[in-house]
Amino acid sequence: MSTLRLRPLPSPYARALLTVAVVALALGIVLGRPDAAVLAIPLVWTLALSGHRALPREVTVVARVEPPVCFEGELSVLHVTIDGWPGPCRMDLDLPSGLRMPPDERRTRKWLGLAPRANPRQTYGPRGEWHLRSTRWGRWSAGPLTLRLRSPDRLWQARLNPAPAVLTVYPHAQFAVLARDMAAGTHPRAGEHTTRLPGSGVEFAAIRPWTPGESLRRVNRRASERSGRLQLNAFADERAVDLVVCVDAYQAVGPPGHTTLDVSLRGAAGLAQSYVRAHDRVGAVAFGGALRWLGPDVGDRQFYRLAGLLLDVRRDETFLDPDVGRIPRTALPPRARVVVFSPLLDPRAVAVLRDLRMRGHSVVLVDPLVTRPHGSGQLRPVALRWWRLHRTGLEHEIARLGVPVVHWDGTRPLELPFRYVAVARR
Incomplete structure (x- = not known):
């Protein structure tokens, strides 16, 4: 809600009346025809009694979006009310590239009249x-939202540009497969991830002799009858994990809406949603522009x-190098699984992977780059081959760090090879 001050100005209709009156007076004086001046x-009497002083000096504009928070592809309603x-x-609405109207509401201009209120003491005002x-x-x-106000006699007008309502759109959570077969990075808390340790879970592990x-x-009756001793069913222990998703925002290539940054954010949101539903602790680190x-x-x-937090990730001309050592212990706890979404277009992303591995974390890299370089001419095959060799060498360098690489285009479910992280960590 914002209260705006008005500065009424003559409308085109009032200027037309004034022009006709001046022309009639001039013709009456020049030609000596008093009948022309009478017109x-x-x-002049209409313009003098137009009621300029009776118009309000301030109006209250309420612009809100319901709901103010949504996901990609969902509908929201913008309500605009003017009091006083x-x-x-007339309201003119211009939308940014991230918002559009359904096909049945293509008109962005609406002329709105008076709408009576429930309380007769309140003033009348337009709504849209x-x-x-x-x-x-x-x-x-x-927005921007432009309001063009006109007086009831159409002789005065005012133009306002109120502050537009803000709509927060979360990235669509891409479906991710929850990895339950990784023993590294578990914690003593009860969870849904199966470990190799015996415990009180529901996943069958082995059959072992009974101890006093x-x-x-x-008791496993069939095994006990065959062996002549009491045999028990052993179950694997189920514990929780700490997951930290890292998003590289240095570069974003690809078509609008499907850039590497868009795919990374959707994958990070889907992965976080899967682990949150499994009652695990999930954190995030975003580097690029600001840490x-x-x-x-x-x-x-x-x-x-x-x-x-992921919505605040934007590319910036002035940014700091990612220093993982500046992140507090609460953001990167020990034995946490770390999933890094990076297209590897900036060498500092490799430095982040190296720092994470030196801190002893189990790291998996998700590469969302599916766009290939374009070009023309005779050197195009050579340049494309050199680019592929460079990417292959970069992946080998990352593999020597013990970081598995997953190529993901954002269209299929995200499956991470966590089962190999324990071996790579050792």
Whole structure:
């Protein structure tokens, strides 16, 4: 809600009346025809009694989006209400690239009249609403919004540009497969990830002899009859993990809406959502432009906090080199699984992987780069071959660090080879 001050100006209709009155007076004086000057009297009288002083000096504009937070592809409604203006109003709405109207609401200009209120003491004011569909993640302003106000007698007008409402669009969470077969990085907390240690889980592990003092609830009768001794069913222990997703925002290549940064954010959101639903702690680190982090935590609120952190990732001309050592211990706890989304277009991303490995974390790299370089001429095959050799050498360098590389285009479910991380870590 914002209160704006008005500066009423003569409308084109008032200027036309004034022009006709001046021309009639001039013709009456020049030609000596008083009957021509008489035509200007009602026009001048109308302009003099137009009621300029009776118009309000301030109006209240309320622009809100319901719901103010949504995901990509969902619908929202923009409501605009003007209080304190007695005449009609025209609203012109221009939308950014991340918002569009459904096909049945292509008109961006609406003439709105008076709408009576429930309380007769309140003033009358125009209202309007638009249905908006979000196409890309980000924080988008539903505007600029231009209000053109006219007085009831159409002789005065005013133009306002109120502050537009902000719509927060979270990246669409891409479906990710939850890795439950990795023993490295687990914690003593109870969870849904199977380990190699015996415990009280539900995943069958082996059959072992019974020792005195143990409960007889898990006795395997058939194995006991064959061996002549009591045999128990052993189950694997299930524990929780800490997951930290890292997003490289140095470069973003590809078509709009499907750049490497868009694919990385959707993959990070889907991976975080899968682990949050499994009651694991999830955190985030974003480097590029500025270093941001969010400590691991549990619950649906953590997912929305993480999505809000990812929205702040933007490319910037002035940025700092990623120094993982500056991240506090609460953001990168020991024995945490780290998933890095990076197209490897900047050498500093490799430095981040090296720093994470030196700190003892289990790291997996997700490469969202599916766009190949374009060009023309005779050197195109040579340049493309050199680029492929460079990418292959870069992947071998990362493999020597013990970091598995997953190529993902954002169209299929995200499956990470966590089962090999324990071997690479040793």
